[in-house]
Amino acid sequence: MDVDPLDTAWTEVEVAVMQRLRDWAVAFDELNRHLGAWVDLTPSDANALGQVLWAERAGEPLSPAELARRIGMTSGATSVLVDRLESAGHVTRHRESTDRRRVTLRTTETAQRANAAFLGFAGQEIASTLRGSAPDETRAALAFLDRMTEAATTANARLARRGRSGG
Numbered sequence: 001m002d003v004d005p006l007d008t009a010w011t012e013v014e015v016a017v018m019q020r021l022r023d024w025a026v027a028f029d030e031l032n033r034h035l036g037a038w039v040d041l042t043p044s045d046a047n048a049l050g051q052v053l054w055a056e057r058a059g060e061p062l063s064p065a066e067l068a069r070r071i072g073m074t075s076g077a078t079s080v081l082v083d084r085l086e087s088a089g090h091v092t093r094h095r096e097s098t099d100r101r102r103v104t105l106r107t108t109e110t111a112q113r114a115n116a117a118f119l120g121f122a123g124q125e126i127a128s129t130l131r132g133s134a135p136d137e138t139r140a141a142l143a144f145l146d147r148m149t150e151a152a153t154t155a156n157a158r159l160a161r162r163g164r165s166g167g
Contacts, residue, residue, distance in 0.1 A: 021148065031122060038118045039090070039111070047071055048081055049090050052105045053115055061094075061104035 036046025051070050055062045062070070068078035082105065085091040090111040096102040107115075130138070 034122060035115070035118050039114045041085075041088070041090075044071065044073075045081060045084060048078075049085060049107070049111060052085075052091055053107050053111070056107055061106060063102065063104055064093075067105060
């Protein structure tokens with residue numbers, strides 16, 4: 001379906017959905033800033049640490065290049081950021097056993113404990129809301145968020161190609 005976002009009459013509900021997605025992004029960003037304060041990191045370093053934690057928990061540890069893409073920094077700036085996280089005792093660089101050239105980022109036990117303490121203190125409302133939601137409601141939300149994430153990912157890829165082509 002080809003929809004022109006500037007030439008479409010949006011319903012109140014569609015507008016409200018986009019506003020709520022924005023509200024969630026803003027609230028999540030604020031939580032991330034609180035995580036940074038909790039572990040004595042700048043917001044950008046806390047964001048990077050959060051990305052490493054989530055990816056590792058999902059069983060898909062990040063390479064420095066993938067971290068750079070996710071946080072919107074150059075590879076050089078990301079390397080300096082990772083050096084800071086490593087010096088602070090939050091992450092380590094690992095060489096993958098099958099391909100010694102591939103480096104992944106792993107969180108330290110110290111970072112994992114600090115994150116667990118933060119989530120234990122700050123995550124109660126979110127955990128209660130999620131656990132208190134009906135299974136069909138969470139499945140519908142998950143399906144919707146998957147489609148929205150795929151749409152944003154596709155748009156981001158198109159924008160990245162445009163940026164590389166200079167047009």
